[in-house]
């Protein structure tokens with residue numbers, strides 16, 4: 001008891017005597033060539049950071065007028081300052097399928113092994129400039145994303161702020177691993193659930209364990225000929241959405257068939273993941289209902305290369321031609337586009353690959369930057385914390401050399417990553 005009291009006294013005096021210098025230390029002025037605030041580019045702007053928040057953004061000449069003499073100045077010539085990027089679709093518990101096929105990751109890798117990998121994946125994601133990430137399912141690693149997120153939040157390991165889905169929900173029989181002897185029951189890459197009581201219970205259980213959102217598979221490759229086909233009924237999805245929503249959680253859906261997408265949109269999901277075979281009618285429905293699309297271009301591209309396609313040497317396979325065509329239609333449609341690559345299919349830390357591909361498929365670099373910052377923040381309901389350079393928001397910041405609004409590849413020339421006001425070393 002007594003020791004505890006003394007400790008408290010020491011802490012208190014440290015706080016009082018040290019507070020002046022501590023406060024002075026925590027004001028940082030970042031002086032790049034330009035600022036992308038999440039929506040537009042501003043030349044000769046600077047950003048003032050106080051503790052873990054953005055204090056001011058504006059013309060350098062204006063900010064510099066009232067700079068405190070203790071403010072730390074970081075000169076960032078030829079650089080662009082942006083909000084810390086937001087990865088919209090990652091799986092920190094997966095690693096590239098050309099290293100280990102998905103089935104083997106789920107069935108042959110222990111949870112401790114997968115967690116050890118996830119820890120390094122989180123660090124790589126952060127160091128690539130992605131200060132926030134939406135993890136859309138542990139793919140068989142149970143609720144291990146809950147502990148991973150906690151360890152990041154408690155600064156035990158470096159990583160992005162996480163929005164987690166935990167196990168994700170699938171209709172019984174629809175998901176994978178599959179194709180094994182029918183008498184063998186194998187663990188699945190997501191949680192099976194069906195019908196009224198079961199769905200309510202499993203949604204609530206995932207929320208209780210720590211899910212920030214509910215992820216469902218609205219279709220999967222279980223059609224009569226192995227093609228993708230819808231899974232849950234509209235009523236089932238409506239029930240999932242209502243149960244999640246009453247606890248303040250959004251529902252998002254993996255969907256690539258028009259019918260799977262239609263059911264999910266009709267039932268009230270907030271983002272559609274992949275959307276490969278969407279039609280003009282579906283885009284219209286999404287626009288009307290303000291549902292965002294996360295096209296995950298890089299995942300499909302990576303899988304085709306794993307199967308032997310020599311990109312850049314051989315002509316585009318049918319699937320790539322189609323995805324390019326669909327993406328052009330979406331760009332014209334007015335559907336809001338998230339940036340999310342389905343990372344894990346390809347390497348963590350290589351998240352920018354999706355941004356490069358969005359440009360390759362016809363999107364303007366500035367629009368890609370918006371998707372990866374303000375649009376993702378709006379879509380994931382975190383716009384009051386991150387996604388823009390705006391006074392009062394958290395100081396999650398990326399500085400790169402060059403101008404990614406002109407050349408998207410500049411997003412890889414990382415000069416500085418700041419999360420919560422702290423520079424990531």
Ligand SMILES: [Zn+2]
Nearest residue numbers: 089091136342
């Ligand atoms: Zn995914």
